[in-house]
Amino acid sequence: xxxxxxxxxxxxxQALDKLGPDETLKYNSDYLRGHIASDLLDRITGGVTFAxxxxxxxxxxxxxxxxxxxxxxxxxxxxxxxxxxxxxRLPGGVCTPEQWLKIDELAQTHGGNTIRLTTRQTFQFHxxxxxxxxxxxxxxxxxxxxxxxxxxxxxxxxxxxxDPADSxxxxxxxxxxxxxxxxxxxxxxxxxxxxxGEERVATSENEExxxxxxxxxxxxxxxxxxxxxxxxxxxxxxxxxxxxTGPNGIEGFNVTIGGGMGRTDNEPTTYPRLADVVGFIxxxxxxxxxxxxxxxxxxxxxxxxxxxxxxxxxxxDKGLDFIKSEIEQRMGxxxxxxxxxxxxxxxxxxxxxxxxxxxxxYGLFIANGxxxxxxxxxxxxxxxxIAKVLSGNLRLTPNQNLIIAGVxxxxxxxxxxxxxxxxxxxxxxxxxxxxxxxxxxxxxxxxLAMAEAERYLPDLITxxxxxxxxxxxxxxxxxIRMSGCPNGCSRPYVSEIALTGRAPGKYNxxxxxxxxxxxxxxxxxENIGEERILEILSEKLSTYANERAPGERFGDFVTRMIDxxxxx
Amino acid sequence: xxxxxxxxxxxxxxxxxxxxxxxxxxxxxxxxxxPRLYSLASSQALVGNEAHxxxxxxxxxxxxxxxxxxxxTQIADRLEMGSTIPVYVQENPHFxxxxxxxxxxxxxxxxxxxxxxxxxxxxxxxAAAGRSWLFFGERNFRSDFLYQVEWQEWLxxxxxSRLDVAFSRDASSKTYVQHRMREQSRNLFAWLExxxxxxxxxxxxxxxxxxxxxxxxxxxHEGGRSREAAEDYIRNLAAEHRYQRDVY
Numbered sequence: 001x002x003x004x005x006x007x008x009x010x011x012x013x014q015a016l017d018k019l020g021p022d023e024t025l026k027y028n029s030d031y032l033r034g035h036i037a038s039d040l041l042d043r044i045t046g047g048v049t050f051a052x053x054x055x056x057x058x059x060x061x062x063x064x065x066x067x068x069x070x071x072x073x074x075x076x077x078x079x080x081x082x083x084x085x086x087x088x089r090l091p092g093g094v095c096t097p098e099q100w101l102k103i104d105e106l107a108q109t110h111g112g113n114t115i116r117l118t119t120r121q122t123f124q125f126h127x128x129x130x131x132x133x134x135x136x137x138x139x140x141x142x143x144x145x146x147x148x149x150x151x152x153x154x155x156x157x158x159x160x161x162x163d164p165a166d167s168x169x170x171x172x173x174x175x176x177x178x179x180x181x182x183x184x185x186x187x188x189x190x191x192x193x194x195x196x197g198e199e200r201v202a203t204s205e206n207e208e209x210x211x212x213x214x215x216x217x218x219x220x221x222x223x224x225x226x227x228x229x230x231x232x233x234x235x236x237x238x239x240x241x242x243x244x245t246g247p248n249g250i251e252g253f254n255v256t257i258g259g260g261m262g263r264t265d266n267e268p269t270t271y272p273r274l275a276d277v278v279g280f281i282x283x284x285x286x287x288x289x290x291x292x293x294x295x296x297x298x299x300x301x302x303x304x305x306x307x308x309x310x311x312x313x314x315x316x317d318k319g320l321d322f323i324k325s326e327i328e329q330r331m332g333x334x335x336x337x338x339x340x341x342x343x344x345x346x347x348x349x350x351x352x353x354x355x356x357x358x359x360x361x362y363g364l365f366i367a368n369g370x371x372x373x374x375x376x377x378x379x380x381x382x383x384x385x386i387a388k389v390l391s392g393n394l395r396l397t398p399n400q401n402l403i404i405a406g407v408x409x410x411x412x413x414x415x416x417x418x419x420x421x422x423x424x425x426x427x428x429x430x431x432x433x434x435x436x437x438x439x440x441x442x443x444x445x446x447x448l449a450m451a452e453a454e455r456y457l458p459d460l461i462t463x464x465x466x467x468x469x470x471x472x473x474x475x476x477x478x479x480i481r482m483s484g485c486p487n488g489c490s491r492p493y494v495s496e497i498a499l500t501g502r503a504p505g506k507y508n509x510x511x512x513x514x515x516x517x518x519x520x521x522x523x524x525x526e527n528i529g530e531e532r533i534l535e536i537l538s539e540k541l542s543t544y545a546n547e548r549a550p551g552e553r554f555g556d557f558v559t560r561m562i563d564x565x566x567x568x
Numbered sequence: 569x570x571x572x573x574x575x576x577x578x579x580x581x582x583x584x585x586x587x588x589x590x591x592x593x594x595x596x597x598x599x600x601x602x603p604r605l606y607s608l609a610s611s612q613a614l615v616g617n618e619a620h621x622x623x624x625x626x627x628x629x630x631x632x633x634x635x636x637x638x639x640x641t642q643i644a645d646r647l648e649m650g651s652t653i654p655v656y657v658q659e660n661p662h663f664x665x666x667x668x669x670x671x672x673x674x675x676x677x678x679x680x681x682x683x684x685x686x687x688x689x690x691x692x693x694x695a696a697a698g699r700s701w702l703f704f705g706e707r708n709f710r711s712d713f714l715y716q717v718e719w720q721e722w723l724x725x726x727x728x729s730r731l732d733v734a735f736s737r738d739a740s741s742k743t744y745v746q747h748r749m750r751e752q753s754r755n756l757f758a759w760l761e762x763x764x765x766x767x768x769x770x771x772x773x774x775x776x777x778x779x780x781x782x783x784x785x786x787x788x789h790e791g792g793r794s795r796e797a798a799e800d801y802i803r804n805l806a807a808e809h810r811y812q813r814d815v816y
Contacts, residue, residue: 043733044720046709078716 006318010304012214019303025051026153026214031188031207032058040194046130047082058154058215059191060087060147061133064126068444084133085445086111086125087150088140091181092160092174092224093121093396095145097387100394102143104384107371110136115380117369119438119490120157120221121232121396122150126445137195148185153215155184155294159223159232161243162397163349163405166226167357172250173224173243176286180222183287184294186211210291210298217301217309220294221260223398224253230343232398233491233517235259235274238311239293244280244339252282254338257293257323258315261488264307265450265502272493272520273312278324279335292330296323346494346517347436347477348399350428352412359392360412362404362419365427368439368454369400382422386415399438431465432477434458438491442484442501449484451501457482460499460530467538471545478554479515482507493520496555497537502527509533511540512559521555522562579631604639605658607769607814609682613693619655622682622714663767663814668696671764673756675779677705677734677745680770681714683814687767688718692727700727701759705734705745745775746782757790765810772815783811 008014016024026032034055039048048056053063065080073080088103095103103123107115112127128136140146150157158181160173188207192198208215223232226243234240240256259275281289297311300318308317315323328334350363366379373380383402387394392406407415419425428435440446442453461480468474481495486508492498494517498510506527513521525536540558548557575583577598610620625644626637636645647653665687666672674684681704688700702719706712713733722728732748749756760766768779780802788798805811 043709044716044723044731074717077718078711078713079720081710 006300006322008300010302011217011300012212012298012303014303020306022054022153022306023214023303025054029055029213030190031213032186032190033188033194036190037194040130040134045079045082047079048130056084058149058152058186059194060089060150060152061085062087062151062447064445064447066444067447067449082130083126083445084128084130086128086133086136086147087118087157088123088125089146089148089150089157089181089185090122090396091158092177093162093398094160094174095394095396096143097390097392097394099143099145100387101384102139102145104380104387106136106139107380109139113372113380115371116441117366117371117396117400117402119369119398119400119440121159121162121398122157123396124441126441134195141196146191148191151219153218153220154186154211155181155216155220155222155290157181158184159221159237159398161224161226161229161231162395163231163353163361163363163403164226164229165356166245167355168249169226169243169245173226176250176283177224180286180290184210184222184290186215210294212298214303216294216298217303217314218306220297220311222290225343227341228344230346230516230518231348233259233346233494234343235517236261236272236491236494237275238297239290240275241286242277242341242343244341250283252280252339253286253289254280254341255289255293255335257327258312258320260310260312261491261493262310263486263488263493265486267307270307270313272488273316274494274518274520275312276315276320277338278320278327279337280339281331281333281335285331285333288331288333289327292327295330296326300326343516343518345477345515346399347479348397348401350401350435355406357406358409359405360407360409362407362415363397363428364402364404364419364424365430365435366401367434367458368437369396370454376423377427378422379424382418382424385422386418389414389418399436431461431468431474433464433468433480434461436477436479437461437481438495439482440484440489446484448487449501451484451504451507453482453484453490453501460533463530463534464537464541467534467541471542473541473545476554477515479513491517494518495521496553496558497521499533505529507533509536512555512562515553515555519555519559522559524562574630576630576635601638603656605816607679607682607686609685611686611690611693614689620685622679622685624679660814662809663769663812665690666698666765666810668694669698671699671701671729671759671762673701673703673759673764673766675703675745675749675766675768675770677703677770677775679714680768680775680815683769684767685715685718688722688727692722692725699729699759699764701730701732701756701764702728703732703734703745703748705736705743705748707735707737709733709735709738744778746778749779749782749786753786753790757786760787760805763810765812766805767812767814769814770816776813776815 016027032055034051036052036055039052047063062085064085065082070080107125110128110132111125116124118124158177160177164170193200220238222239223237224241225232225234234242234256236259241253243250244252254277256275256277261272263270263272297314301314302308348363350365353361355361371379395403395405439453439457442449479495480497481490481492482499483490483492484501486500492500495513498521499507501507506529508523509525510521511524544554544557606621608619609622623640623643626640628635676684684702719728719731734743734745734748736742736744768776784798784802787801788795
């Protein structure tokens with residue numbers, strides 16, 4: 001037997017001065033307090049200092065600016081139009097009508113009258129000015145919501161399949177995602193002191209028994225999936241739990257580790273990675289397993305090079321076998337062999353579906369998760385009216401759509417009437433491509449964006465729809481995802497067609513992701529504009545229409561074609 | 569007088585048209601426009617062969633039509649880039665920086681901030697050691713924070729020691745520079761006691777009076793003086809050229 005020596009030169013065992021600057025910043029932050037409170041009172045700027053900006057991410061808040069007017073303001077000798085994005089923690093994407101109404105009210109008062117449903121099943125407010133952050137967070141607190149760890153080097157919002165066929169399974173998985181989220185968020189009182197104005201209580205206790213002063217090397221994403229749906233794209237999560245169910249509900253989970261979409265532009269050592277299935281755990285070992293996996297990443301993750309700090313690189317650097325055995329040791333039990341499972345799609349269902357409880361769920365398509373009032377489609381007003389009368393709940397899907405759930409047969413006509421009144425009925429009567437599309441927010445607020453996404457993808461899809469129409473593919477479900485930068489918030493690298501921004505109007509085109517997120521796509525063309533994108537897609541789609549095998553998905557077909565081209 | 573204040577020549581002619589007066593003869597009968605005086609917002613020590621002005625476009629409505637200030641809209645709207653206009657320098661010997669090591673307090677809301685930008689440019693160029701404190705006010709933080717990024721840089725570099733701002737239209741209760749002065753009364757009095765020069769520039773009607781009142785109040789309160797003694801204190805500052813105003 002050979003013992004492999006594990007390189008510890010980049011991890012938590014090293015002194016701070018050997019590690020990247022973020023580690024010192026976190027260490028010296030007094031458990032995420034830093035100077036946030038005093039920066040909030042600084043009237044000279046609408047923003048906060050560099051350090052506070054980093055720390056506020058752990059509180060679910062990002063400083064952004066309106067990039068559309070950045071140059072104009074520079075000429076005016078004004079700082080950028082700084083505002084904040086505030087992201088809610090909403091485990092499993094489930095929210096009560098009361099919570100929805102509060103979110104809606106806060107968006108009207110502080111958030112530019114718009115709400116963004118995200119690819120991780122939560123709400124984002126944009127356009128919040130500095131002095132309105134506190135009232136926003138206090139408002140959320142009124143309905144038992146918070147923004148803890150919605151961003152930052154910690155475990156972010158926990159996802160869960162939005163609409164499994166079995167209602168009891170959904171209830172259970174939603175509850176587990178809430179329990180797990182509560183378990184893995186930072187425990188510092190900094191959040192309560194800064195945002196709720198609570199007094200600091202002197203304590204000798206360790207404020208972060210799990211995380212310590214340096215938290216994780218980078219963000220960490222967890223999700224639950226209930227087969228056959230793979231709506232959360234479990235293979236893109238750092239830690240995934242695939243529910244295994246039996247006659248008495250959830251028996252346990254197949255555990256996946258090491259997925260991640262992000263890559264850094266011009267950093268060839270960064271790449272998207274699909275998660276590995278490492279085995280099965282019984283349900284009662286869930287929290288122990290999460291602790292063990294996160295503990296391994298905390299202790300071994302790369303804290304020198306931030307671009308290489310995600311768990312997926314830790315696994316590739318140290319070896320899957322080592323990581324797995326380290327997890328097992330910490331968990332106090334080995335993984336059992338994985339149970340069979342079958343995932344079929346990462347898309348959502350739309351329209352009415354009667355559940356096993358006799359109530360009705362309505363899948364509402366919301367283009368790119370943007371809730372606002374559009375001409376002929378009063379999404380924001382309509383959902384407000386619906387939330388006022390709904391006795392069930394609302395669920396945000398990982399594809400940025402919404403499920404109006406638990407509608408009683410008696411209430412159904414009323415909900416239907418409200419949907420129709422606000423132009424929301426038949427929201428799914430559009431091409432399958434559009435229904436299976438995701439775009440991230442990108443311009444004008446995201447500081448990382450290099451190109452448009454949310455504001456552009458709908459127009460591009462209209463042009464692709466014409467091509468689909470010509471080829472008789474209008475009802476063929478094909479996934480398309482666009483991100484404004486290579487980081488991949490819209491999970492582009494598992495999409496059948498993906499575009500990631502490189503420069504204004506220029507994208508990298510990826511083709512051939514698996515329809516249910518089981519295969520990464522590959523880079524097909526770099527830095528191309530709309531004309532070239534449409535040319536390529538036109539060619540690929542017409543060949544697909546003519547030459548595909550029965551039932552063959554576009555991603556599978558195009559992968560086969562590309563392999564053939566490259567072999568030739 | 570009120571009538572003349574509310575009626576420009578064009579309004580009078582519209583209201584009382586006189587037959588037989590042609591445009592040429594009307595113009596011949598009018599006096600040339602008076603020159604407009606602007607504070608320089610720059611120091612040649614820093615910007616070389618340039619002179620910067622801070623010009624707020626005057627816009628208002630009168631008798632149902634939109635009007636614009638003659639000089640400000642000429643500069644901001646009608647002059648083309650690269651065109652020339654006649655100018656002259658009118659020196660103001662009563663509004664000058666003190667020695668480099670003397671602290672200065674500057675109150676300059678709106679375009680009144682112009683000379684203080686020049687002061688700080690000068691102090692930056694001279695690497696002056698004296699502390700400096702600016703009170704600035706305008707309507708909205710987002711759109712009206714004149715030279716915001718320059719003050720921020722000067723704060724970072726230490727050229728500007730303190731900056732207090734008041735934006736009157738951002739909150740429900742209107743806040744002006746004199747409110748910020750009162751909030752900082754202890755510090756402000758301490759600066760005066762340490763020999764600071766106090767400058768005010770801008771609107772002479774309301775602002776300068778309110779700032780003057782605030783100053784007396786601060787000396788009264790922080791210095792433990794009677795109203796009369798506080799007024800004496802301020803008069804004395806002026807006599808020592810430590811209280812200088814450029815108001816219009």
